[in-house]
Amino acid sequence: MTEDAPRYADCPTVEVDILIDAPPAAVWDLVSDISMPARFSSEFRGARWAAEEAKEAEPAVGVCFVGRNEHPAIGTWETRCTLTDYEVAKVFGYEVESFDGPGVSSSAWRFTLAPEGGGTRLTQWMRMGPGRSGLSFAIEAMPDKEVRIVARRLKEHRANMTATVTGIKGLAEAAR
Structure with a gap:
């Protein structure tokens, strides 16, 4: 894949x-709040622990x-999202179930926290695919425009992710 011609299958x-002037523990409290990105994203509206997970005392890998x-x-x-990486004050990651069903993700998302100087380097990362998502329908309807569709979606994700890490x-x- 090249940056100027992204394909979903890639x-x-x-x-x-972003570098944050706060220790990882303080940043972690924000990152591990599943609804917090809704404060900054133009797309994400919030989240709730899945009904069968509502009784869980603590989030952990495998919790939805x-x-x-x-x-x-x-x-x-x-x-429906499943935690795939969960290490307090270090990493919070999850995969989004695809239209292909359980076991196949349509995307993966991760926050990573690393001590840097007296603060925290916060990184947010996401991957499209490999499973089908809502974007797949647009690509199937207009296969000749796939590169434009994917590039635009990546740009939207980057804007929302930048707003989220800046907000955090x-x-x-x-709070310091």
């Missing part, structure tokens, strides 16, 4: 990072939540 990624999203081109939808920085630093 599982393109986006990564943003349901995310709510809204986009002018698609409308509103919910996704503001909250973490204001």
Whole structure:
């Protein structure tokens, strides 16, 4: 895959990072709040722990939540997400179940926290695919426009991710 011609099947990624003047433990409290990105994203509207996981005392790898999203081109939808990486004050990652069903992800998302100087380097990363997502329907309807469709979606993700890490920085630093 080249950056100027992304294809969904290549599982393109986006990564943003920011240095936060707060320790990883303070940043972790924000990152591990599954609804927090809704404060900054133009698309993500919030999340709740899945019904069968609601009794869990602590999040852990394998625990699920349901995310709510809204986009002018698609409308509103919910996704089932499963924690795949969970290490307190270090990494919070999850995969989104695809339209292909359980066991296949339509995307993966991860926050990574690393101590840097007296603060925290916060990185947010995401990967499209390999399973089908709402974007797959647009690509199937207009296969000749796949590169444009995927590039635009990556740009939207980058903008929302940048807003999220910048928002986390503001909250973490204001709490000091």
